[in-house]
Amino acid sequence: MNKICDDTECMARLATGDTSALRELYQRHGRALLRFSASMCGSRQAAEDLVHDTFVALLRGPHLFDPRQGTAFGYLCGVLRHRISRHFRQQKRWVELPSDEDAGVSHDPAPTDDIARSEVSAVLRRAMLELPLQHREVIALCDLEELPYHTVAAILDCPVGTVRSRLHRARALLTIRLASLEILDIDNEPPLVQLS
Amino acid sequence: MTETPHPQVAALFERFRRELRDTRPSDDLDARIARLVAEPGEFSLRRRAPLRRIRYWAAAAGFAGIAIAAGILIGRHLERTSPATRLAQQEPALPADFSLWPADSVALQIPAEYSRGGTLVAVDPHAHSTGKRYWIDVVVSNDGTVRIDRIVPAETTVKKNGVPHGITLQTP
Numbered sequence: 336m337n338k339i340c341d342d343t344e345c346m347a348r349l350a351t352g353d354t355s356a357l358r359e360l361y362q363r364h365g366r367a368l369l370r371f372s373a374s375m376c377g378s379r380q381a382a383e384d385l386v387h388d389t390f391v392a393l394l395r396g397p398h399l400f401d402p403r404q405g406t407a408f409g410y411l412c413g414v415l416r417h418r419i420s421r422h423f424r425q426q427k428r429w430v431e432l433p434s435d436e437d438a439g440v441s442h443d444p445a446p447t448d449d450i451a452r453s454e455v456s457a458v459l460r461r462a463m464l465e466l467p468l469q470h471r472e473v474i475a476l477c478d479l480e481e482l483p484y485h486t487v488a489a490i491l492d493c494p495v496g497t498v499r500s501r502l503h504r505a506r507a508l509l510t511i512r513l514a515s516l517e518i519l520d521i522d523n524e525p526p527l528v529q530l531s
Numbered sequence: 532m533t534e535t536p537h538p539q540v541a542a543l544f545e546r547f548r549r550e551l552r553d554t555r556p557s558d559d560l561d562a563r564i565a566r567l568v569a570e571p572g573e574f575s576l577r578r579r580a581p582l583r584r585i586r587y588w589a590a591a592a593g594f595a596g597i598a599i600a601a602g603i604l605i606g607r608h609l610e611r612t613s614p615a616t617r618l619a620q621q622e623p624a625l626p627a628d629f630s631l632w633p634a635d636s637v638a639l640q641i642p643a644e645y646s647r648g649g650t651l652v653a654v655d656p657h658a659h660s661t662g663k664r665y666w667i668d669v670v671v672s673n674d675g676t677v678r679i680d681r682i683v684p685a686e687t688t689v690k691k692n693g694v695p696h697g698i699t700l701q702t703p
Contacts, residue, residue, distance in 0.1 A: 352571075354567070354568045354569075354571045355568065357564070357567060357568050358564065358565070358568045361564045365556050365560075365564070366554070366555060366556065369554060369555075369556050369560075370551045370552070370554055373551065373554055374547075374551060379557075383556065383557060383559070383560045386556070386560065387560060387563050387564065387567075390564055390567060391567065394567055394571060450550070450551065450554055452550050453546065453550065455543060455546060456543070456546055456547040456550050459543045459544075459546075459547050460547065478536065478544045478548075479544060479547065479548050479551060481548075503534070506536045506537070506540065509540060510536070510537045510540050513539075513540060513543070518539075518543070519537065519539045519540065520539070
């Protein structure tokens with residue numbers, strides 16, 4: 336409760352021009368936002384850029400936050416989510432060409448990085464990146480950040496029922512993808528998707 | 532709808548979650564945020580909410596107003612320059628006493644006799660009468676209408692009270 340009050344107070348201070356409140360908000364929520372961004376993006380650099388952009392947006396328009404509509408963390412997640420969405424829309428315009436170094440070299444199926452340090456996590460991350468954005472974000476918020484459904488619903492600006500159905504679908508898609516990558520052994524288990 | 536994830540997937544989530552928890556912002560990101568805090572002048576901190584809120588509405592209303600005004604002007608120009616309007620302007624104005632209703636009429640008396648077929652037919656007034664003759668009063672108005680006012684027997688012209696004897700038709 337105090338944290339929520341502090342966040343609201345910080346936002347109010349920021350709206351009056353006190354930029355030290357931005358540092359407090361960053362220290363309080365920066366890591367969680369980076370985790371969300373990292374689980375949504377392909378690279379750590381892009382994830383950090385998007386978190387930075389989120390705080391720039393906050394600095395430009397702190398008065399856009401309305402404490403009656405949700406928490407400051409939810410607001411920041413919402414801003415970050417929009418930035419991520421825009422980032423992927425812009426990325427679609429570009430086609431990545433293979434560099435000379437990459438030519439003829441077989442890729443590691445799941446290269447580890449400083450976000451997914453184990454190979455298994457790297458595969459999970461890669462499978463997540465193949466999911467549609469709206470499914471990926473519910474996995475990131477509900478399963479990785481373990482936020483309650485109503486908080487996720489507030490961040491995504493949709494009903495709780497939509498969050499539940501998207502999560503169900505996202506988990507099913509992810510499980511099928513991981514099974515196709517032979518990460519899961521589901522031969523002796525009931526079917527993942529029950530056909531009616 | 533949202534049952535727990537597949538146990539193996541849940542285990543993967545748990546492992547990735549642990550790795551994510553160790554993720555910390557890089558020194559570069561910390562430095563960029565610190566620069567944001569230290570040099571806010573590079574970024575606009577003005578309160579632009581009211582302006583931003585009305586900007587879209589004002590722009591939409593402005594465009595709508597311009598479109599309506601342009602439509603009115605184009606319509607008026609087309610109306611002014613259309614051939615029908617030109618023709619109407621060239622035609623002489625109607626007289627002031629012009630009326631759509633009949634203002635003048637002429638009454639004619641046509642002699643008629645019953646034919647053998649039982650119909651009343653017009654006859655030559657100078658011809659010898661073979662039967663009972665009637666006068667048919669016909670009124671022709673200047674609006675182009677013709678109506679039969681009354682049919683009066685030729686023998687009886689005026690009664691005592693001055694009203695002509697005969698069949699007076701009801702006119703609409």
